[in-house]
Amino acid sequence: METIQPVRGTSDLLPAEKARHNHVIDSAKQGAAQFGYAEIATPIFEFTDVFSRPLGASSDVVAKETYSFEDRGGTGLTLRPEGTASAMRAIISNGLTQTLPQRWFYAGPMFRYERPQKGRMRQFHQIGCELIGQAGALGDAEIIACGVHILKSLGVLERTSLHLNTLGDSESRDSYRAVLIRYLEGYRKSLSEDSQRRLDTNPLRILDSKSETDKEILQDAPRLKTHLTSEAEAHFDAVKQALDAASIAWVEDPFLVRGLDYYSHTAFEFITDQLGAQGTVLGGGRYDGLSQTLGGPPLAGVGFAAGVERLALLGEDMPGQRPDLALLAAEKTAEADLFALGCSLRDTGFSAVNLYTGNMGKKMKAASKLEARFAIIAGDDELGRGSVSVRNMQDGVQTEVKISALASWLENVLSR
């Protein structure tokens, strides 16, 4: 069968699934708003540099997962693989560096050229929060608390655990990187192929290798923790204290290293074991160096992003959309009147669906399938008396109501 299909790794969001997505997005938006995060939207594509510079050329996202192309003018563009770089670019572009901090929320599609899997798509959707221009551990704690709040409001918090690590400041990382390389060089031949390559390009990433032999080698590797500057250590301690004070549970995970180069200090992920290989449901961290890689001034920032698909997969099914009313005419001659009645009922705020095809039985069946709360039935009889029959679809009780009194009658019965 050669029926036309959507592009690999993309999919249509049909009503039931789109409803779940909307639920995730709406809850997140509302939760973020309680923290003072206002929604923004940036373009879906940017100059390629916006992503390649901050994320790091050696990062997997940029090296092999990016949708990059030249437009007709020969300009190098990239479909956004994530939201933080765009947000920071927007801060700089709009001169908002004078009015900090900014608390932003966003939701929208992201694009990564990857092998599709459950909970992993080439076009997927993220919600995210960015707190830009706020240094200090309380900023990190606030962002994490915001993530907790959103996961809680979606009822999935208890199905995740919060993993926490610090990547230190650049001074800490530089000294640690040297020590780590020295240690790992001794095992170079035993490391997995990927890790051998990373040893040259991005040694810190070896820390979260999933290879068993790599893990063994790493057991005795020097820890970043012992190479932190006293400032970096104090920062991390303050984050943990703030989380404890807010009763937010966390586990320290020294092997948590996030894939994007711009992170520094705190890195965190909310991980679940219920989505197969795609365990990370919400992740983020501090990115104090990001602004400068985009040509902006030094600016602090922390943020997170969460996958809408993954959250929708974790959350339970949402009730579908139900109309208040279904309108069905008993005779052809009544159709126009019911059409008009539907329009006026919608004007007064009800959701109403007109049914046009089939006999009464078919129409009732359709009304019941739509899960309409009430069916408004009328033929020439009722209309002649200036009224309609209103049937409660749940208990089957049917009453005749004057059209002039219909709106208030329904109002009364529906608000109950």
Added chain:
RNA sequence: GCGGGUGUAGCUCAGUAGGUUAGAGCGCCAGUUUGUGGUACUGGAUGUCGCCGGUUCAAAUCCGGUCACUCGCCCCA
């Protein structure tokens, strides 16, 4: 990018020592009910068996390729 699994009706799936008209359940359509659904009963429609090629008198079934989905690796949301 690398490995494993799967691809038969709208959906979930049966169907192997290759054999003639390819099945079930759900759903859909119609009727029992010519102005009344959700239950029940009766009847009906639906497939180039993913695609291309090969073996064979004969392929949904065997072989090769290809595409898609899926699980894992990698990486992340």
